[in-house]
Amino acid sequence: MGPLAPYEIISENTNFLLAFFIGIAFGWVLESSGFSSSRKLAGVFYGYDTVVLKVFFTAAITAMLGLLFMSLFGWVDLDLVYVNPTYLTSAIVGGVIMGAGFIMGGFCPGTSFCGAAIGKIDAMVFIGGLFIGVYGFAFTYGWWEKMYFAKYLGEPKVSEKLGMSDGLFGFFLILIALGMFVVAEWAEKKFPREEY
């Protein structure tokens, strides 16, 4: 039955329309969870507030379980679900740059638009920086091209690399996530922050 768009059960345009509504819902959830405050994201790195980590990891686990069960029931063909190709070097370099940006700016791209939507000036500045980065990369693309495509690994899955089934790996990931949540809650008690 699914995925809906590759099987042409819904058209590409309907797909975009659905994405539009899901995007609005996503923004609303981000804002109502308080993610539009830069302290929320910065708190993950300093340990005083780990809500962002918990929310995003729970979302990932939920989506993973949903996909695995839908595949089990024959509702979705996991072979047709798009998997991002992995370019190891650029993934690591990009991850470091993004992480540094998160700590310094206190936003991720999603939450910065949330913050801008409710009139936060720091979020708007962050978006400005985001666009400078995007255009800067685009105009100097030739310099990075070699690094950008270095260490191409195809579309690997961790479960395949470890030689276990998707379900078993998912179970371990759940255990890891819960362990992380326990550590996160411990950190919140260990590094409390009063004034916000």
Place this chain on the structure above:
Amino acid sequence: MKSLKLLALIIIPLGIIMAAVPADRVKHFQLTADELLQEAGAGVQFVSPDVVADMLVQKDPSLQLIDVRTPEEYDAFSLPGAINVPLSNLLADEYTDLLNQDARMNVFYSNGSVYANQAWMITRQLGYGNNFVLEGGLNYWFGNILAATQPAQTSPNEEFAKYDFRKSAAAALGGGGVVSAAGDATPVKAVKPPVTAKAKKKPAGGC
């Protein structure tokens, strides 16, 4: 801490269920017997010999003929460009990439169409696409493409067009040579160069 326990209570059992499910249950998306019956009943798997002959003459790179007969039969005679995948070895790992792809049009053939159809059924059940069956098999191919008989004088023009096409295709594909293809005979050269067929069908490439 309370919500964490609640979360753990929900997702750990779900995770255990997923971990206990055999890997191939989540991997392959198989057709139900109903869907397969529907496709087989509609005959969507068949490609007419004329279409295949046309693609062969045009040297259409999207066509991949697959001979599902035994290697002995394949050695004795095979269609141009065909590769041999004996039906008994169909599920061997080495053929997975060949059968499960979306770039080319695989056409199974055997002497009749029974074995080729079985190969199609099996691959279709595995969820592979782009596999087809040569309608009528080699017997029909010999009788109608390579040894096309002239239609009666009263036949409609389409029949003559078809006959002309088959004649030229047979010439291009090494017409009479197949009869003596017992092994030692030298292949008979095509009499005529492939003249443009009159009633050319559009290649159904890729579908």
